[in-house]
Amino acid sequence: SQTIHQWPATLVQPVGSPLSLECTVEGTSNPNLYWYRQAAGRGLQLLFYSVGIGQISSEVPQNLSASRPQDRQFILSSKKLLLSDSGFYLCASQGARGNTIYFGEGSWLTVV
Amino acid sequence: AQSVTQLGSHVSVSEGALVLLRCNYSSSVPPYLFWYVQYPNQGLQLLLKYTSAATLVKGINGFEAEFKKSETSFHLTKPSAHMSDAAEYFCAVSDPNTDKLIFGTGTRLQVFP
Numbered sequence: 001s002q003t004i005h006q007w008p009a010t011l012v013q014p015v016g017s018p019l020s021l022e023c024t025v026e027g028t029s030n031p032n033l034y035w036y037r038q039a040a041g042r043g044l045q046l047l048f049y050s051v052g053i054g055q056i057s058s059e060v061p062q063n064l065s066a067s068r069p070q071d072r073q074f075i076l077s078s079k080k081l082l083l084s085d086s087g088f089y090l091c092a093s094q095g096a097r098g099n100t101i102y103f104g105e106g107s108w109l110t111v112v
Numbered sequence: 113a114q115s116v117t118q119l120g121s122h123v124s125v126s127e128g129a130l131v132l133l134r135c136n137y138s139s140s141v142p143p144y145l146f147w148y149v150q151y152p153n154q155g156l157q158l159l160l161k162y163t164s165a166a167t168l169v170k171g172i173n174g175f176e177a178e179f180k181k182s183e184t185s186f187h188l189t190k191p192s193a194h195m196s197d198a199a200e201y202f203c204a205v206s207d208p209n210t211d212k213l214i215f216g217t218g219t220r221l222q223v224f225p
Contacts, residue, residue: 004155032211043217044156044202059212090155094211101206101213103148103155 002027004104006091012110019064019078021107023091026072033074034092034101035066044090050074086111114139114205118216126224131175131190133219135203138184145186146204146213147177156202162186173197198223 003026013019025031035047046059048066056066063082067075074091091104119134137143144163148156160171167179177188186203203216 034213036215044215046212046214049212092156092213100158100161101146101211102158105155106153108153 002031002093002095002102004091004093004102006089006104006107008107009105010108012112013081015083015111016080019076019081019085019109021076021089021091021109023074023076023104024072025074025093028072028093028095030071031096032094032101033068034094035074035076036090036092038088038090038106039086048076081111083111085109114143114207114212114214116203116205116214116216118203118219120219121217122220122222124222124224125193127195128192131188131193131197131221133188133201133203133221135177135186135188135216136184137186137203137205139205139207141207141209144206145177145179146206147171147175147186147188148202148204148215149173150200150202150218152199159188159201193221193223195223195225197221 005024032051034049036044038044050056050068064078089107092101094101115138117136146161147159149159150156159175160169162169162179170176175190177186200218200220202218204213206213
């Protein structure tokens with residue numbers, strides 16, 4: 001089965017600072033990769049998904065970007081954080097089309 | 113486009129009582145449907161999934177869900193709640209052609225002794 005590593009687990013950043021959250025996947029190759037955000041008291045919002053290296057689809061216009069420099073590495077970034085970027089960020093991986101999507105343990109981001 | 117509606121952001125039951133968490137979906141193609149559970153400060157764990165096989169799907173921890181096309185529903189049930197079932201539950205739908213997984217807003221289950 002897949003193992004998804006996310007780091008850092010917790011992050012406190014000032015408004016206007018940059019962001020980099022990293023996700024790596026073990027146990028599969030050429031996965032579909034996803035970034036979700038879960039704001040306090042709300043559901044999960046799909047931010048980005050990727051079907052291969054360098055292939056990123058953005059689901060909502062926002063202050064964030066994603067990159068996939070390697071097959072099993074997915075990075076969420078921002079050049080300048082906003083207060084509204086605070087939330088719980090989850091990386092997810094799907095080994096093959098139709099297969100179960102597995103989630104990492106999440107990264108808590110607080111923008112102050 | 114797919115969407116999911118979870119009725120009731122909070123559900124409270126007594127230990128031993130029936131658990132029923134509601135989920136209705138909208139999809140232009142036959143969907144895949146999922147229930148995930150999230151314990152505090154953790155990621156999501158798959159409870160069960162429907163991928164067009166049997167309409168009654170059994171999952172982990174005694175949970176099951178029934179796909180009802182006529183009602184566009186995929187409600188989650190458990191005959192007898194346990195204290196350890198207290199968590200947030202998310203219903204999700206995906207388009208088999210794109211694999212994008214769209215979540216509902218979640219239902220927080222509380223279990224009282």
